[in-house]
Amino acid sequence: MSWELVVKDKFSSAHFLDHYKGKCERMHGHTFEIEAHFKIKENQLDKSGIGIDFTKLKAHLNSLLPDHRVLNEVFDFSPSAENLSRYFYYKLKEKYPVSKVIIWESDYAGAIYSED
Numbered sequence: 001m002s003w004e005l006v007v008k009d010k011f012s013s014a015h016f017l018d019h020y021k022g023k024c025e026r027m028h029g030h031t032f033e034i035e036a037h038f039k040i041k042e043n044q045l046d047k048s049g050i051g052i053d054f055t056k057l058k059a060h061l062n063s064l065l066p067d068h069r070v071l072n073e074v075f076d077f078s079p080s081a082e083n084l085s086r087y088f089y090y091k092l093k094e095k096y097p098v099s100k101v102i103i104w105e106s107d108y109a110g111a112i113y114s115e116d
């Protein structure tokens with residue numbers, strides 16, 4: 001028996017894509033949505049039935065987000081949805097049992113990173 005806990009947050013930032021030909025090579029902004037999933041097994045629930053406190057997960061996730069920044073200045077990689085989901089996955093893994101991270105660039109397009 002297992003659960004997948006999910007927390008969501010948003011950040012608004014600008015970026016452009018390196019080595020890309022098309023409109024996304026120019027600076028533009030998104031309100032990125034991030035979803036982080038965490039795997040919990042039954043023996044990890046505490047007496048109140050909680051695997052990991054959502055309040056702690058949300059606060060930690062929020063502390064990692066580069067809100068109102070130019071992502072190309074923050075990161076040393078091209079800030080695509082693919083690279084961002086992988087980056088946040090490994091940042092979260094330093095502290096919690098993350099299983100996947102989803103970065104939505106819009107309501108209709110996003111990237112999911114996991115180690116599968």
Ligand SMILES: [Zn+2]
Nearest residue numbers: 024028030105
């Ligand atoms: Zn973009």
